[in-house]
Amino acid sequence: MALTSFFQSDTPRSAAPRTLPILGWLVALICLLPMAAVAVAAATGGTETVQHLIGTVLGRYTGNTLLLVALVSIGTFAIGTGAAWLVTMTRFPGVRLFEIALVLPLAFPAYVLAYAYTHILDHPGIVQTTLRSVMGWGPRDYWFPEIRSLGGAAAMLVLVLYPYVYLLSRAAFIQQSGSTFMAARALGSRPLAAFFRVSLPLARPAIAAGVLLAVMETIADFGTVAYFGVQTFATGIYTSWFSMGDRAGAAQLALCLLSFALLLAVLERTQRGQAKYHDPSRGQRHHPPLTLTGWPATGAIALCSVPVLFGALFPIIALLNMGIGSEQDLLSSRYLGFIRNSLVLATTAAGLTLVAAITVGYYLRSRPGRPSTIAAYIARLGYAVPGGVIAVGLLVPFAAFDNALDAWMRATFDISTGLLITGSIWLLVFAYMVRFLAAALGAYEGGQALVHANMDAASRSLGKGPFATLRRVHLPILTPSLLTALLIVFVDVMKELPATLIMRPFNYDTLAVQAYRLASDERLNGAAVPSLVIVAVGLLPVILICRQVGRR
Template identity: 75%
Template sequence: MVAVVLAALTGGTETVQHLVATVLPGYALTTLKLVISVALGTLVIGAGTAWLVTMTQFPGRRWLEVALVLPLAFPAYVLAYAYTFVLDHPGIVQSTLRDVTGWGPRDYWFPEIRSEGGAALMLTFVLYPYVYLLARAAFLQQSGTAFVAARMLGRTHLGAFWSVSLPMARPAIAGGVLLAVMETIADYGTVAHFGVPTFATGIYTSWFSLADRAGAAQLALCLLSFALLLAVLERQSRGEARYHGAGRRHMSLQPERLTGWRAAAASMACALPVLLGFALPVVILVTMGIGSEQDLLNRRYTGFVRNSLTLASVSAVVTLAAAICIGFYQRMRPGRRSFGAAYVARLGYAVPGGVIAVGLLVPFAAFDNALDSFMRARFDISTGLLITGSMWLMVAAFMVRFLAAALGAYEGGQSTVHANMDAAARSLGQSPLGTLRKVHLPILTPSLLTALLIVFVDVMKELPATLILRPFNFDTLAVQAFRLASDERLEGAAVPSLVILAVGLLPVILICRQVGRRRG
């Protein structure tokens, strides 16, 4: 963050004035439109489906309750590739429409998939599970006493939901919407493929196409300010509100059994996001991949797979190690310093990958250049790019970006380890590190594996930071998919996209198993 601010301030007012006069208003307006559209879409779909599967009974509810999580496995840009292949002008839908009707290209109107609306739709389909998971958990944890009291006072089932259940679940729903909004402003692959000008695309264009480092830093500062402002506004909107269970006894909510057209409507409402956000794109990508003649076993593709797996594995291990250090330090030395460290560590998730890339590349590139100049002047030796030309700067960026996810999983498991275990270990002569190694880590193995898997998959899908920071001739599956899609070779892009999807399904399957088990 400091590097982004300093780089932006040293860019001079000329660059700022040029940005304000040309692209900045457009970037801000488009980003704001996307944020509002995705926030509303994920709120309606996520909270609505969560309420239906927890508060009502209808045909197919049991499997839809689990299937609604599946779109989370898709990166938004992969979904964009699939729907562009089908709905674009040369796609099968419009081609069939012209063949059947005999219309020409100008004789009919068809929704443009490469648009702000199309980007918002793709992001909504893959991000609504954030809201769904948190809202569903909140609804299940609520006691039914307040809901029953509202019904006894004359409220209908829907009225009691609006006046009691929804307000009580507001913190969880707001948290899910905030996660979706953060992912929206950080997205690059979808908006770049659809040609939608946002802050994320502006940073990449300024950095590479225009070679304007100051402009990229100033755009990154704008995006960083926007992301942090959203987090602050969401926190302030809660005010001093407190949410408590109604009564001491927990009474599970009894779902209302739906019949007739209401049951059919509920089934359709829950099945549609799964169909459009997972099932249909998978069919499209498999069809595209079969006709692409791409070979995953040739040397070039095995290199992409190796690079992706190496980068994701190393980043996951380093990030988990950092999460363990911060979490264990906070437990052993609770206080302002340790809580401050954990708070700063969590800020990375609110910062888009492109901003992190700029914030790391600027100071380390300056260090590499200064070191190279010094070694040339003193010893006539060129050190080259020691840090910026290596994979380790990418690992650092991913650690910053995804440390919050690993820290959350670690702290969730750590909360189950009673403080008496620490005291018993210390009384038996164990040092703090010995307590961590012999007591905490064996107990926390499931949580650690979950954190490792989450970060691994997130790194596999990450695109903007990878595009900016990757060394020469170090391409990943995400970069290859983006490059092929940028060249309009969508069938070829389907093959690496399917591999990314297959890897992304691993944590989603774990989440689905937990959703299926934890009912009530």
């Protein structure tokens, strides 16, 4: 009802075409505001801050961020592509189960995995304690990989981000014609050689899109790298803003990260537009799966089991064990407040983001052309922008507005307005909308393909305007896609940490903030409780995705 009432217009039908572009561009300009504000704040910050950053931390931030991106790219490509090819092109015991189970790690935020594996692999953890007990070693008698390191952060990110590559590459392998693969086999290529020479090159656009999506999530990550003590641009923005009080430095670091993220977004759009493949036989001849037996089947089972075990099963067992031994009470008034705050933010942001996605998506459909295409492209840019950058970009102009308004009210009426905008949850909700609008817009446009253009023509012939057509024709058909978009944004907001940590009002904490605070104080058992709630909520869209995978 909320969606239909929003688009219920009392204005004449002739006014609707003029209103729709205004609403569409209003959403686009809101998404553009934080990026423009970051650029302006960085440009007016002075050269002293830039010189200080270059001479102190910029090199370390750049090196760590690029190395983390490289490791995550390689890891997600290897696991996601390999698993997708095995479950698509081969048959072995349990393959149907692995098709679904390989998506499960997507429900975990990387920082939750970091808490679980620190509890397992750190010096006082069960692995090293057992090793010392069995071998009779002292603390300095052996070497063990350090989990709190850049390599550890990369491993956590790979385990939760490889499903992006898996889902996209699996869809690409399914759509490939079997004739090309069988031609390579007929020419003497073994299955593995045919995979590298034929299947992999044909799926390259989808694989590259999945890897770039994982890279964007990597540069946006804050919780994992902050907990492991890895200095990247994401942690540098938070440190400059809060610990050092250097807003110009935070804006300039945010501009560096924004430039890198936008470069990745442009590369992704460019390679997707240029890489094309056409095979007229694709729809008539599918690739016959290879049946694996013996050692090859055992190897396939082992390769598919590793990411599921380490990315989902072991962390859940560890978190449950940690949570049972903690003193955190989910039913206490304090925790109920965390849950309430999280649900209020997630619900409000999901509803607002969905309305914005419908506005931009319907504007693009009803008024196709360069203005609507540009507006839709700007609206999608937020997904490539880390949450910390969006937070800085919104806080800088609105904090200046709040301060100017408060000074004017004091001078004129002797009344203090305080932080009228930056002290409310609404600015945080708008940050969520900017960050996750692309996900909602993608789900909406995917469902919009089911609405044939003849339906619009029939509605117009019956005298219905654009808003009435949207309300009476489009929205009822798009209900499943709209619910999917709503659920995806809801869960993303529940998991989001950097923007929430920077922009939340005073004493307005969420489950993600509580988990981060407890983990920062080395109270991992306590951090497991809010982490489990976040994972439980994150399983909802993953189950939805698994059902779609199972049907296909």
